[in-house]
Amino acid sequence: MGFAVGIVCILVGLIVSWPAVAVGAGLTLIFGFLWIRDVSRAHAAAPPVHPEAEGAPDPAAAVPETSHAEAERYPRSKFLEGATLGLGAAIGAVVTVPAVGFALVPAFVDQGHPEIDLGPMDNFAQGEWVITHFELDPVQGEVTRRVAYIRYNGLADNEPSFTIISNRCAHLGCPVQPGGLVQPDKTKDEKTPGGQLVSLTPVVGLSSFTCPCHGGSYDSEGNRTAGPPVRGLDRWTYKIKHGHLVLITNYSVSTVEGTGANAVINKYRLTGPGQHVDGPEQIFYPWQPPTS
Numbered sequence: 001m002g003f004a005v006g007i008v009c010i011l012v013g014l015i016v017s018w019p020a021v022a023v024g025a026g027l028t029l030i031f032g033f034l035w036i037r038d039v040s041r042a043h044a045a046a047p048p049v050h051p052e053a054e055g056a057p058d059p060a061a062a063v064p065e066t067s068h069a070e071a072e073r074y075p076r077s078k079f080l081e082g083a084t085l086g087l088g089a090a091i092g093a094v095v096t097v098p099a100v101g102f103a104l105v106p107a108f109v110d111q112g113h114p115e116i117d118l119g120p121m122d123n124f125a126q127g128e129w130v131i132t133h134f135e136l137d138p139v140q141g142e143v144t145r146r147v148a149y150i151r152y153n154g155l156a157d158n159e160p161s162f163t164i165i166s167n168r169c170a171h172l173g174c175p176v177q178p179g180g181l182v183q184p185d186k187t188k189d190e191k192t193p194g195g196q197l198v199s200l201t202p203v204v205g206l207s208s209f210t211c212p213c214h215g216g217s218y219d220s221e222g223n224r225t226a227g228p229p230v231r232g233l234d235r236w237t238y239k240i241k242h243g244h245l246v247l248i249t250n251y252s253v254s255t256v257e258g259t260g261a262n263a264v265i266n267k268y269r270l271t272g273p274g275q276h277v278d279g280p281e282q283i284f285y286p287w288q289p290p291t292s
């Protein structure tokens, strides 16, 4: 039972969290060791049984010294039992291992995307919001198209500071809309050196984000202000490379204190929409370690 519970913990932990995998591995090792020890002890303690001696009152007396070689012979029933179990295990492994492999392995392999070059920093005027469309992976094309709201905050400690907010609602993932005057006639399409097609549309007076699906509302830093979303809007990490703004990866946010370059962002590993990343509710979701 302990061994089985350990295996279950490992499998659940692979989906839920690494600490559960560690606990499962510990249980599996401990109970596996105890199981093997019990089996080997029982095997060592069992008296040798000669088929012809079954039913004899004293098993030790039933195996005469002279018939030692005959007593060592492997019983046919034991062989058939082992062969049946072994064959069943082999068939089970052939059926199960590929299915489990195809279900679990992709979650751990090649889940990233290349860095995304959004073009020169000059595309982003200080203090102005820009709706930016881009592809996560140009090789995979349109299906990877994403949207971020980007504002250049100016220099902070001699480093360019950007606020880059994902448009994915933190409730169920609908695209949030900007509360400001969108200027489609000023849209600029750019092809970056990496072949990325980037579309930039300025927004004037952006003061909030709203979600059309269930009325979720956020302030201009992405903090939830009303409706069903359980946290703030996700954000992107970035770097400046050869004067270009480059997106690296996205992460989840519980709340943001302050604004622009002075904002203190409570970051978490990227999580799905609808998941709490802090507070007591987070125990119902996979554990999300805070990131720096």
Ligand code: FES
Residues within 6 Å of the ligand: 169, 170, 171, 172, 173, 174, 211, 212, 213, 214, 215, 216, 227, 228, 229
């Ligand atoms: S998906 Fe945005 S409020 Fe429900």
